Amino acid sequence: MKKISLATVLSFDAGYVDTAGFLALQGLFTAHVTGNFVTFGAAVVLGTSGIIAKLLALPVFCAVILVTRLASFWLARRKYPVLSTMMRVKLLLLIVAAALAVSFGPFPKGDGWPAILTGMVLVAAMAIQNAAHKIHLAKAPPTTMMTGNTTQIMIDLADVIRGESLEAKSAAKKRMIKMLTSVCAFASGCGVAAAAFMWLGIWCLAIPPLLGLLALIAEIETPEGDAK
Numbered sequence: 571m572k573k574i575s576l577a578t579v580l581s582f583d584a585g586y587v588d589t590a591g592f593l594a595l596q597g598l599f600t601a602h603v604t605g606n607f608v609t610f611g612a613a614v615v616l617g618t619s620g621i622i623a624k625l626l627a628l629p630v631f632c633a634v635i636l637v638t639r640l641a642s643f644w645l646a647r648r649k650y651p652v653l654s655t656m657m658r659v660k661l662l663l664l665i666v667a668a669a670l671a672v673s674f675g676p677f678p679k680g681d682g683w684p685a686i687l688t689g690m691v692l693v694a695a696m697a698i699q700n701a702a703h704k705i706h707l708a709k710a711p712p713t714t715m716m717t718g719n720t721t722q723i724m725i726d727l728a729d730v731i732r733g734e735s736l737e738a739k740s741a742a743k744k745r746m747i748k749m750l751t752s753v754c755a756f757a758s759g760c761g762v763a764a765a766a767f768m769w770l771g772i773w774c775l776a777i778p779p780l781l782g783l784l785a786l787i788a789e790i791e792t793p794e795g796d797a798k
Contacts, residue, residue, distance in 0.1 A: 576707065581711075581751075588601035593763070598623050600689060600696050601714040664782045668775050671688050672776055710752075
């Protein structure tokens with residue numbers, strides 16, 4: 571049976587977590603953290619809640635990336651599996667976030683400590699995913715930022731239409747398929763999260779741990795070999 575691309579699983583996961591977090595945590599982006607610059611500005615102008623969480627998201631994201639990278643060196647020196655360990659820590663954080671959400675949610679205001687803590691745990695989980703992609707899945711399309719993927723798809727499409735060499739066309743088509751798969755997976759995750767929030771409310775944040783578990787138990791293939 572053909573293995574699932576880990577990048578595809580992570581793209582769906584990122585789309586789901588980003589949308590569920592945005593809906594349940596007063597407009598907080600947990601995967602696309604730089605989007606919080608926009609929502610912070612909107613919160614200041616419109617007087618909506620969640621300003622503190624939006625300010626904290628990027629520093630927390632950066633700190634977790636730094637720690638994750640340093641930890642990856644430590645794990646590698648001791649011959650421990652780095653990627654699967656990252657996925658396990660991410661899963662643990664998703665479980666913690668789910669427990670916080672269902673215990674203290676829903677969050678009508680985004681400035682209370684339960685909402686901020688839940689949001690930062692999700693940001694940390696997505697930071698680990700971003701670090702894992704950059705370190706171990708560099709040949710795969712980005713899993714949390716679809717703007718770059720969409721740009722590359724259009725560039726490759728233009729090259730194919732222009733009539734490049736057969737070799738260049740083949741490479742462009744293969745790249746387009748990878749990028750398009752990532753974009754579709756992310757968009758699907760967004761749609762499922764929106765439906766889950768509509769039907770389940772705050773309990774929609776109990777689903778990401780199941781998605782995180784999938785990355786550990788499924789027969790998943792990475793561009794650089796097996797994830798396990």
